[in-house]
Amino acid sequence: MSGNPAPDQDRRSFLRLAGYGLGLVALAAGPTRARAQTKASNIKIGMVGAGRMGSALAELFVKAGYPVMFSSRHPDTLKELATRLGPLAQAGTVEQAVAYGDVVVMVVPYAALEEIGKTHGRVLASKPLVLDICNPIARRDGDDLVKWVAEQGGAGLASAKLLPGSHIVRAFNAISYRRVVEIAHRPGGLVGVPIAGDDPKAIALAEELIRGTGFEPVLVGGLAMGKYLVPGSPLADEHTAAQIRQIAAGLH
Ligand SMILES: NC(=O)c1ccc[n+]([C@@H]2O[C@H](COP(=O)([O-])OP(=O)(O)OC[C@H]3O[C@@H](n4cnc5c(N)ncnc54)[C@H](OP(=O)(O)O)[C@@H]3O)[C@@H](O)[C@H]2O)c1
Numbered sequence: 001m002s003g004n005p006a007p008d009q010d011r012r013s014f015l016r017l018a019g020y021g022l023g024l025v026a027l028a029a030g031p032t033r034a035r036a037q038t039k040a041s042n043i044k045i046g047m048v049g050a051g052r053m054g055s056a057l058a059e060l061f062v063k064a065g066y067p068v069m070f071s072s073r074h075p076d077t078l079k080e081l082a083t084r085l086g087p088l089a090q091a092g093t094v095e096q097a098v099a100y101g102d103v104v105v106m107v108v109p110y111a112a113l114e115e116i117g118k119t120h121g122r123v124l125a126s127k128p129l130v131l132d133i134c135n136p137i138a139r140r141d142g143d144d145l146v147k148w149v150a151e152q153g154g155a156g157l158a159s160a161k162l163l164p165g166s167h168i169v170r171a172f173n174a175i176s177y178r179r180v181v182e183i184a185h186r187p188g189g190l191v192g193v194p195i196a197g198d199d200p201k202a203i204a205l206a207e208e209l210i211r212g213t214g215f216e217p218v219l220v221g222g223l224a225m226g227k228y229l230v231p232g233s234p235l236a237d238e239h240t241a242a243q244i245r246q247i248a249a250g251l252h
Pocket residue numbers: 048049050051052053054071072073074075094107108109110112115116133134135136137172173174175176177178
């Protein structure tokens with residue numbers, strides 16, 4: 001079990017960011033959008049997983065000015081990464097990163113989500129956003145898990161079962177860790193990041209974080225559409241926002 005997650009603090013954090021998310025929804029329609037984006041860098045990001053994709057995303061978030069704590073089951077192995085990324089980055093245990101983050105980025109093998117949900121689910125559910133980068137991959141996570149995910153309706157709805165109550169948005173699921181840092185802020189047109197989620201405030205926060213890292217978020221639908229946010233789907237790899245909208249229009 002996780003330690004005492006200081007529920008009052010969690011609730012305050014949620015309310016602060018939930019209010020912020022509402023503000024973003026309002027601001028997004030108006031001329032003061034740039035002001036909202038500036039404020040976003042106050043958001044602390046807790047990351048569960050700091051492997052290939054986790055360390056690439058941590059680098060993007062740090063470059064965008066967000067304070068980041070990343071974590072794994074072996075936090076001692078992450079000190080070098082923290083040193084490389086500089087003063088905005090630190091390593092911790094999974095429990096510390098989940099507590100630290102105003103939002104939490106989940107970037108672990110899909111098979112780890114069940115245990116993480118059981119151990120940290122209550123704290124995760126208190127956050128206004130859990131960004132779900134994880135994909136079910138048979139060769140890594142096993143055929144049984146991949147079959148189970150399909151039975152739930154795909155990766156988005158399955159993640160919601162594994163992390164009950166969390167405000168999940170799927171994102172960055174099918175851009176390679178080898179490319180994601182170098183294509184951020186692409187001159188001549190940002191690369192689009194398809195996202196899927198059910199919670200408007202979580203979606204607004206996710207969009208803000210993604211813009212901050214130098215990509216154009218494109219909401220393709222609710223968590224049920226998360227089944228298309230996996231490697232090998234028509235939405236995988238690198239597309240402009242317009243291309244993503246066009247591809248997504250043919251999916252359901
Ligand atoms: N690689 C890509 O290009 C890419 C792109 C998009 C999405 N993704 C998805 O992102 C996720 C991570 O992929 P990856 O390539 O970064 O994998 P990876 O290099 O194997 O890294 C996995 C990370 O998760 C940690 N981890 C594993 N089990 C854990 C647990 N039970 N609790 C906490 N941390 C745990 C590992 O650290 P410890 O073993 O030390 O705990 C490691 O830091 C996967 O779901 C993948 O499908 C990957």
